[in-house]
Amino acid sequence: MDEFDEFKRKLADITSYYDFSGVNDITTNNYYYYETSHYRPMVGDMIIHRIFNEPKDSSSTFGHWVTKDNVDEHIKKINQDLENQ
Structure with a gap:
């Protein structure tokens, strides 16, 4: 997870996502x-809807807009949520 978090930080330095x-x-x-690494087509449709039809600051829990200004806070929240699972 540490490497994945670092990747997210470095990506946010280059572009928002x-x-x-x-x-x-x-x-x-x-x-x-279908299994742990392949989602069904309906999830792809949800991703498209989130990106193209909702504002970036939407309260949706699926798909967070990450920038260099909020990446650390975002990663902290994800890690806390994972610990509470």
Whole structure:
């Protein structure tokens, strides 16, 4: 996880991005996944909807807009959520 977190920090230094990882109603529901690394087409549709139809500051729990200004806070929250699982 430390290496993945560092990747997210370095990516945020280059560009802002959506992060669909973490604990939320989608990622914790096995119905949305064929197995641990492949999601069903409906999840892809949710990703497209989140990126193109919702504001970046949406309160949606699926897909967080990450910038160099909020990356550390975002990573901290994801790690706390994972610890509380």
